[in-house]
Structures are given as structure tokens and as C-alpha cells.
Amino acid sequence: MAKIYLKPSSRADAYPNGGDESYWMRKIASAVETALSRLGVCCVLEGDPPPDCGLCLYLCSHAAPAEMEAKIKGADVFYYKYSPAGRRAAEVFSACLKGLYPQPELVEASPTAAREDLANAKAPALLLNLCYHDNPQDEAWLVSNVDVISAGLAKTAAEFLGVDSVDG
Secondary structure (H helix, E strand, O other): OOEEEEEEOOOOOEOOOOOEHHHHHHHHHHHHHHHHHHOOOEEEOOOOOOOOOOEEEEEEEEOOOHHHOOOOOOEEEEEEOOOHHHHHHHHHHHHHHHHHOOOHHHEEEEEEOOOHHHHOOOOOEEEEEEEEOOOHHHHHHHHHOHHHHHHHHHHHHHHHOOOOOOOO
8 A cells, every 4th residue: 555644834834814834734735635545545644754655745835034025936846855766756746836836937846955854754755835825926826726736736646656546
């Protein structure tokens, strides 16, 4: 059975139109879990990533530096820079987000060595920064498209794991 570690952010950063990062990332994670469970994929949402999982996804949003607040938009997919499998996963999820995000040119896959959670994962691991929550347009896109974003992430995860998924 395919297994994924799905970790929504627990940060309490406020979203301009209500809720906070933890609330919205948990909504997305819950919908991804539901979709993947229907396909027979085991989702682990608590604790540490299990050693036998095939993918680790960390879900969160950005906040711009104070001098740029509300001026930056986009989504980023971070992966451990020394992981070829992580890079491949980042390319796949970046393509997914480019198909979902209203300005695909603002979606990037970026290597990092600064994140221990990505470096220590036994499976390909990604940090998905889905939007800048301090930008009203980005935040409105995310909260208005939770179902679309979740479905896209679930479909992409299933495909990455080699699980047959259904369109939609």
C-alpha cells in the first residue's frame, strides 16, 4: 500500500479574510487525505514521517518581509538540494501548481539545504508554499480554491506514487 506523510502548517499567521495558516492548510490536507484514501493511499498526518512512506509533503504559505508586505505573489516548491528524487518530485508538483495557480510564471521549484525536515526525510520531501497569505489576491485565490488545489495535489501525489487516480 502506498503511503504519504502529509504535514499541514500549525502556524497561527492570520489570513486577511479570516482564518489563519493552520486552519487553511489543515483544510487542504484533510481534503487531500480524503481523496488519497479513496485511492487506497495511507496518509499519515501526525508525528514523524514513517520510514516506509513514498512521499513527504509539508503544506504552508508565505509571508513577505515587512517592507514587501502584500506586494509579492506566487507559490514555491522547495526540495532538499542533494536529493534527485526530491528534485523529480518538485518538478512534478511545480507543474501541478502551475496548472492551478492563476499566474503560472510565479510558481517555482527551488532547492534548499537549510531545512532539516527535507534533509532528514527517507522519502522525497517537499515544502509547498502555496501562496503569500499577506497578499490579498493570493490569499483570496487559496481560500476560494481549496477544493481545486486539494484535488490537484491529491492527483499529483497519486501519480507520483504510481497509484491509479481518477480525473477530476
